[in-house]
Amino acid sequence: xxxxxxxxxxxxxxxxxxxxxxxxxxxxxxxxxxxxxxxxxxxxxxxxxxxxxxxxxxxxxxxxxxxxxxxxxxxxxxxxxxxxxxxxxxxxxxxxxxxxxxxxxxxxxxxxxxxxxxxxxxxxxxxxxxxxxxxxxxxxxxxxxxxxxxxxxxxxxxxxxxxxxxxxxxxxxxxxxxxxxxxxxxxxxxxxxxxxxxxxxxxxxxxxxxxxxxxxxxxxxxxxxxxxxxxxxxxxxxxxxxxxxxxxxxxxxxxxxxxxxxxxxxxxxxxxxxxxxxxxxxxxxxxxxxxxxxxxxxxxxxxxxxxxxxxxxxxxxxxxxxxxxxxxxxxxxxxxxxxxxxxxxxxxxxxxxxxxxxxx
Amino acid sequence: xxxxxxxxxxxxxxxxxxxxxxxxxxxxxxxxxxxxxxxxxxxxxxxxxxxxxxxxxxxxxxxxxxxxxxxxxxxxxxxxxxxxxxxxxxxxxxxxxxxxxxxxxxxxxxxxxxxxxxxxxxxxxxxxxxxxxxxxxxxxxxxxxxxxxxxxxxxxxxxxxxxxxxxxxxxxxxxxxxxxxxxxxxxxxxxxxxxxxxxxxxxxxxxxxxxxxxxxxxxxxxxxxxxxxxxxxxxxxxxxxxxxxxxxxxxxxxxxxxxxxxxxxxxxxxxxxxxxxxxxxxxxxxxxxxxxxxxxxxxxxxxxxxxxxxxxxxxxxxxxxxxxxxxxxxxxxxxxxxxxxxxxxxxxxxxxxxxxxxxx
Numbered sequence: 233x234x235x236x237x238x239x240x241x242x243x244x245x246x247x248x249x250x251x252x253x254x255x256x257x258x259x260x261x262x263x264x265x266x267x268x269x270x271x272x273x274x275x276x277x278x279x280x281x282x283x284x285x286x287x288x289x290x291x292x293x294x295x296x297x298x299x300x301x302x303x304x305x306x307x308x309x310x311x312x313x314x315x316x317x318x319x320x321x322x323x324x325x326x327x328x329x330x331x332x333x334x335x336x337x338x339x340x341x342x343x344x345x346x347x348x349x350x351x352x353x354x355x356x357x358x359x360x361x362x363x364x365x366x367x368x369x370x371x372x373x374x375x376x377x378x379x380x381x382x383x384x385x386x387x388x389x390x391x392x393x394x395x396x397x398x399x400x401x402x403x404x405x406x407x408x409x410x411x412x413x414x415x416x417x418x419x420x421x422x423x424x425x426x427x428x429x430x431x432x433x434x435x436x437x438x439x440x441x442x443x444x445x446x447x448x449x450x451x452x453x454x455x456x457x458x459x460x461x462x463x464x465x466x467x468x469x470x471x472x473x474x475x476x477x478x479x480x481x482x483x484x485x486x487x488x489x490x491x492x493x494x495x496x497x498x499x500x501x502x503x504x505x506x507x508x509x510x511x512x513x514x515x516x517x518x519x520x521x522x523x524x525x526x527x528x529x530x531x532x533x534x535x536x537x538x539x540x541x542x543x544x545x546x547x548x549x550x551x552x553x554x555x556x557x558x559x560x561x562x563x564x565x566x567x568x569x570x571x572x573x574x575x576x577x578x579x580x581x582x583x584x585x586x587x588x589x590x591x592x
Numbered sequence: 593x594x595x596x597x598x599x600x601x602x603x604x605x606x607x608x609x610x611x612x613x614x615x616x617x618x619x620x621x622x623x624x625x626x627x628x629x630x631x632x633x634x635x636x637x638x639x640x641x642x643x644x645x646x647x648x649x650x651x652x653x654x655x656x657x658x659x660x661x662x663x664x665x666x667x668x669x670x671x672x673x674x675x676x677x678x679x680x681x682x683x684x685x686x687x688x689x690x691x692x693x694x695x696x697x698x699x700x701x702x703x704x705x706x707x708x709x710x711x712x713x714x715x716x717x718x719x720x721x722x723x724x725x726x727x728x729x730x731x732x733x734x735x736x737x738x739x740x741x742x743x744x745x746x747x748x749x750x751x752x753x754x755x756x757x758x759x760x761x762x763x764x765x766x767x768x769x770x771x772x773x774x775x776x777x778x779x780x781x782x783x784x785x786x787x788x789x790x791x792x793x794x795x796x797x798x799x800x801x802x803x804x805x806x807x808x809x810x811x812x813x814x815x816x817x818x819x820x821x822x823x824x825x826x827x828x829x830x831x832x833x834x835x836x837x838x839x840x841x842x843x844x845x846x847x848x849x850x851x852x853x854x855x856x857x858x859x860x861x862x863x864x865x866x867x868x869x870x871x872x873x874x875x876x877x878x879x880x881x882x883x884x885x886x887x888x889x890x891x892x893x894x895x896x897x898x899x900x901x902x903x904x905x906x907x908x909x910x911x912x913x914x915x916x917x918x919x920x921x922x923x924x925x926x927x928x929x930x931x932x933x934x935x936x937x938x939x940x941x942x943x944x945x946x947x948x949x950x951x952x
Contacts, residue, residue, distance in 0.1 A: 315707065372846065456836070472812040477840035481840040
């Protein structure tokens with residue numbers, strides 16, 4: 233499905249409709265969404281030349297956006313095909329990926345919907361039992377990746393081991409980290425009742441040949457601290473941890489803003505120091521960091537950041553993640569890494585799969 | 593064990609040693625720890641008169657702190673008994689609670705150690721299967737409580753239902769909320785594979801007679817948003833969520849500080865607006881909010897906030913939580929609420945206990 237050679241250029245199936253985006257989506261006109269998505273594609277094409285685009289959505293809206301002019305837009309129009317699609321357009325983009333007409337899907341559809349569509353249409357890689365949703369984010373030390381973020385609630389040790397492989401290769405391929413460190417997230421004090429799945433995953437990862445360095449257990453506060461480059465956890469815990477962190481950071485920023493507004497002096501102080509805070513805003517820009525990638529399937533799907541409005545920079549960054557993964561040979565390397573796991577670990581994965589099949 | 597009537601005054605077993613406090617504890621002299629803890633007790637006695645204290649720790653250090661003078665300290669010295677204890681002193685305080693010599697324990701020992709000691713020494717309440725660690729915190733809307741935070745990694749639906757009771761009564765008794773709203777934390781998108789324990793807990797809570805209003809499912813970002821007054825989850829997820837939130841908030845504040853330091857103008861602006869940020873600091877003061885309570889046992893243990901240094905205000909706040917719970921008849925009300933649960937829910941709890949006993 234990804235047999236097309238890099239020299240051919242990649243084909244990116246881009247959801248230019250995104251009507252199933254969360255709250256407020258109804259109010260965004262189709263033309264505004266298409267304009268932002270198409271502008272993002274033009275921006276991405278400039279950074280990653282040689283690729284082609286399939287643009288799924290409202291034909292008139294997309295055509296209008298492509299005709300908007302400018303050198304970047306004209307360059308895009310030469311390598312883009314419009315694929316008329318009803319709302320939501322994402323499933324048709326996934327169909328194109330499944331049919332081999334595209335190398336990846338980039339969409340702003342909700343992660344759950346995108347993951348369900350991808351997992352429904354695409355088989356897992358031969359050595360991988362389940363897909364995982366990976367999220368990357370800025371930390372105190374740099375950038376890290378955490379997975380799974382919602383594809384699978386109930387995970388066995390073999391799944392966590394596979395997530396560790398995916399996360400380490402993602403950290404190498406997209407974040408550019410060498411021999412990334414890997415930690416398994418835990419929440420229970422060691423003095424108390426343990427979590428058997430986590431303990432078993434730690435035992436297997438300690439013994440496994442990994443595309444990275446196994447650190448051991450990490451806790452919730454290690455996520456933002458950047459203690460490890462890859463945080464491995466089940467989809468239930470990962471989803472909670474990500475949203476808990478996002479909520480706490482947003483509240484902290486909100487309180488800062490309220491403090492600024494609470495007195496004229498504070499407001500004056502903030503205006504004086506504004507440029508430094510603008511730099512801070514760039515550092516934690518959600519247009520860079522709020523996306524996610526569905527890994528482990530025979531085909532790559534990247535979710536563009538979940539902003540309140542569709543944003544060209546966010547779309548371009550998501551396309552960049554997809555291109556990095558494809559050009560870096562992510563799936564081939566993941567399959568190879570999974571095959572290199574020691575026999576006991578592979579046995580674990582195979583045993584889990586056998587149990588699942590028996591239970592299905 | 594808590595048969596002593598409120599009119600008799602309460603007896604608070606206070607850990608005045610706290611040597612097993614996390615990093616850096618070794619460097620804090622016994623006399624400094626005792627001075628801070630004893631000052632906290634004096635402060636608490638002023639706010640909650642009529643109670644007595646058992647002070648566990650280094651005899652000379654505590655006696656020295658009590659002799660420091662001042663009207664509040666002299667009042668404390670009249671109602672305080674020193675109980676010499678080696679390090680860590682917390683287990684002897686728990687022993688006093690178990691023996692009926694005290695009504696509660698307040699300690700700065702790590703939550704895991706305190707919970708393990710309490711669960712080892714004290715039976716659960718008759719209608720409760722397991723203890724839970726409750727944490728309360730400021731939100732966008734006010735204050736909320738989340739539990740369990742680490743007492744139990746693997747929870748069944750019946751445990752989550754019992755946590756909901758404990759949390760709602762804690763919200764009433766300590767936070768002063770009327771008919772608190774209760775949510776069960778979930779991390780998986782509904783479109784994907786669910787989490788059976790959570791689904792079953794939601795079904796039971798929807799049908800149960802609760803000391804509060806059942807809201808339904810909540811997600812990680814609802815914690816800081818204050819969507820509900822009580823967030824119910826297993827100890828693994830709760831511990832991860834709390835620490836993930838704390839880490840993200842700390843990083844957000846750290847970035848703000850770095851932005852302030854990054855330019856002379858920003859630093860000037862910060863100094864001009866400093867008073868507003870001081871107010872913000874009071875609002876989210878960890879001395880108020882970083883504590884935890886071990887609930888569900890025949891005896892109450894409260895953990896003082898985990899600050900880098902022992903702090904009198906933090907100790908006084910933790911004592912205040914314990915006094916509120918005791919004066920509010922928390923345990924009697926919890927037992928009564930557990931008895932009022934519908935037969936099917938009680939049956940669930942009893943069935944779980946039977947399974948556990950069979951497995952033990």
